[in-house]
Amino acid sequence: MTGNTSQEIIRRLTEALEPTHLQLDNDSAKHAGHMGDDGSGETHWSLDIASAQFVGLNRVQRQRLVYKALGDLMDNPxxxxxxxxxxxxxxPA
Known part of the structure; x- marks a missing residue:
């Protein structure tokens, strides 16, 4: 994790999905200079999240819940x- 973006991602996911596990890794350094890198160091992420709200949902439905929780953060940054x-x-993986 790093700065403000990671904190906001964690806040939104925690409020919306009440996870029992949340691991957010910042992969931005691996993509420096590539498409989508805005120089902030907070553009590329990996997320491992466990929530009771995912019970009975397939992979796509679970991802949609994550995207919904993150809202406008998915547009930028x-x-x-x-x-x-x-x-x-x-x-866990």
Whole structure:
């Protein structure tokens, strides 16, 4: 994690999805100089999140809940977000 963007991502996901596990990794340094890199160091992310709200949902439905929670952050400043959304019963990767 780094600065303001990571804090806002965590805040929104926590409020909307009440996760039992949330790991957010900043992958922006791996993409420096590539498309979508705005120089902020907060554009590319990987997320591992577990929530009871994902029970009964398929992978796409789970990702849609994440996108909904993040709202306008998905337009800017987030350029890329790799999501692993799982129920509280599913093991971590």
């Amino acid at each position: 987030i350029h890329a977000l790799a999501i692993r959304a799982r129920t509280t019963e599913e093991p």
